[in-house]
Amino acid sequence: MAHNEAVDVVLVGAGIMSATLAVLLKELDPAIKLEVVELMDSGAAESSNPWNNAGTGHAGLCELNYTPQAADGTVDIKKAVHINTQFEVSKQFWSYLTKKGTFGSCKSFISPVPHLSFVQGDSGVSFLKERFKVLSKHHAFADMEYTEDKAKMADWMPLMMPGRPADEVVAATRVMNGTDVNFGALTNQLLKHLTSAPDAQVKYCKRVTGLKRNNGGWTVSIKDVNSGNTRDVDAKFVFLGAGGAALPLLQASGIEESKGFGGFPISGQWLRCDNPEVVKHHQAKVYSQAAVGSPPMSVPHLDTRVVDGSKSLLFGPYAGFTTKFLKHGSFMDLPMSVRAGNIGPMLAVAKNNMDLTKYLVSEVMQSMEQRLESLRRFYPEAKAEDWRLEVAGQRVQIIKKDPKKGGVLQFGTELVAAKDGSLAALLGASPGASVTVSIMLELIEKCFPTKASGEWAAKLAEIFPAREKVLETDAALYRKINAHNNVALELVEASNETESYA
Numbered sequence: 001m002a003h004n005e006a007v008d009v010v011l012v013g014a015g016i017m018s019a020t021l022a023v024l025l026k027e028l029d030p031a032i033k034l035e036v037v038e039l040m041d042s043g044a045a046e047s048s049n050p051w052n053n054a055g056t057g058h059a060g061l062c063e064l065n066y067t068p069q070a071a072d073g074t075v076d077i078k079k080a081v082h083i084n085t086q087f088e089v090s091k092q093f094w095s096y097l098t099k100k101g102t103f104g105s106c107k108s109f110i111s112p113v114p115h116l117s118f119v120q121g122d123s124g125v126s127f128l129k130e131r132f133k134v135l136s137k138h139h140a141f142a143d144m145e146y147t148e149d150k151a152k153m154a155d156w157m158p159l160m161m162p163g164r165p166a167d168e169v170v171a172a173t174r175v176m177n178g179t180d181v182n183f184g185a186l187t188n189q190l191l192k193h194l195t196s197a198p199d200a201q202v203k204y205c206k207r208v209t210g211l212k213r214n215n216g217g218w219t220v221s222i223k224d225v226n227s228g229n230t231r232d233v234d235a236k237f238v239f240l241g242a243g244g245a246a247l248p249l250l251q252a253s254g255i256e257e258s259k260g261f262g263g264f265p266i267s268g269q270w271l272r273c274d275n276p277e278v279v280k281h282h283q284a285k286v287y288s289q290a291a292v293g294s295p296p297m298s299v300p301h302l303d304t305r306v307v308d309g310s311k312s313l314l315f316g317p318y319a320g321f322t323t324k325f326l327k328h329g330s331f332m333d334l335p336m337s338v339r340a341g342n343i344g345p346m347l348a349v350a351k352n353n354m355d356l357t358k359y360l361v362s363e364v365m366q367s368m369e370q371r372l373e374s375l376r377r378f379y380p381e382a383k384a385e386d387w388r389l390e391v392a393g394q395r396v397q398i399i400k401k402d403p404k405k406g407g408v409l410q411f412g413t414e415l416v417a418a419k420d421g422s423l424a425a426l427l428g429a430s431p432g433a434s435v436t437v438s439i440m441l442e443l444i445e446k447c448f449p450t451k452a453s454g455e456w457a458a459k460l461a462e463i464f465p466a467r468e469k470v471l472e473t474d475a476a477l478y479r480k481i482n483a484h485n486n487v488a489l490e491l492v493e494a495s496n497e498t499e500s501y502a
């Protein structure tokens, strides 16, 4: 009987998640044999492409929805602190890799761009003031500045202040050491670095079409999208890093843990400006508040983007309703994902989220003039001829069973793993690429627990001298790690005080 090809690990999809996990596993075990399978003809063709996401190095510095305000006015900073330290974990991995000759320069994927929050009206200002008061006491946010001074704001955001009513009530915060990340360039650098090692392959134009349990692992069916030829590969471990399309593959695996999950796809659009005369006046990522009743992914922001050595501005996102799970997917994706086990939660979410669906449909129906009106709330003197509409990536939000409501919509990410640790999938979309390394470390601890605490422990400690929990509470260690990462990633110049932890 002919045997299938065999590898240790198959990773489905060549986005930032699979690329990160593959490189991490190869660092931990150089002898590991792995294959990344991608249906498009290059890496980072879906959400990880730089124009399909906003490229914000999410660190909780400017995203107002990470610091919710309670009815009594108190601001909860837990989420912002957690995401900030997760981003420091990502930076530790990228800093470690930049020392390797085969990884390339960090300048191609990470750039220093200040992160600002901007609010309008009395309630916005009192929220921002309270947020600043609480956040700036934490060591991760100690450098945050606050102002209600319009002259200062005009200096921080030269495009955003001219043309506003003289009596408008506004306020802003600024953190200078924010970043813009080209997650597409990062993904492709990771993949190139990966394939410079033996026994690590990336196969393009190949679609994973099926998954079957075998003795101790999985048989993965792979179809060549050009020739239609198929092959089966046996793997001890499978990662479903297929972005929005991870859900149908998880369902195809039939694992018990997949039951009850559904997906709610949300599309996106941006306004993009490449006019250098406009672009040069905005050097920041400025986040504001979402309109009342709109979902968290519709928080508007005006961003400097640094992609392939050029600067542009991006404004949005404008969310929309779709039934596709990938930008290059099929309108049948959503209907084909309905199962006996998830129809209850999906119907409950449809019934309880009519406002969201209405909002998304109204966003899709907007005219260019209406989109420009939203932009002018940020940049009052924006001219239509400088801006064009771009289609962003898809976000498939998670629908989950809920004992009380039947089903709930979740805006974060969730790692779903088989009990025996032989397969894992990443569902959801946010905060996404910035925290990839923490998510993949969680996967390693969940699916390879013995190795993570045994033979891989020393290497993990070498790459990650400090993980999220300790960075949240140890101010001195945070400052040391942060300073080291910022120098290693060329975000700041080295000073004599910068300590090395290597």
Ligand SMILES: Cc1cc2nc3c(=O)[nH]c(=O)nc-3n(C[C@H](O)[C@H](O)[C@H](O)COP(=O)(O)OP(=O)(O)OC[C@H]3O[C@@H](n4cnc5c(N)ncnc54)[C@H](O)[C@@H]3O)c2cc1C
Residues within 6 Å of the ligand: 012, 013, 014, 015, 016, 017, 018, 037, 038, 039, 040, 043, 044, 045, 046, 047, 048, 049, 052, 053, 054, 055, 056, 057, 058, 183, 206, 207, 208, 209, 241, 242, 243, 244, 245, 246, 249, 268, 317, 326, 392, 393, 394, 395, 426, 429, 430, 431, 432, 433, 434, 435
């Ligand atoms: C509008 C928008 C804005 C965002 N902004 C930010 C941001 O500012 N900062 C941030 O950190 N994150 C952001 N994100 C989130 C971030 O982009 C994603 O979390 C991240 O890119 C997901 O990476 P991934 O590898 O899981 O998926 P993807 O990059 O989508 O990769 C999945 C890959 O799997 C392939 N694939 C699918 N099915 C198969 C199959 N059957 N066989 C083989 N291959 C398959 C696809 O072709 C694709 O290449 C944003 C996302 C969106 C949509």
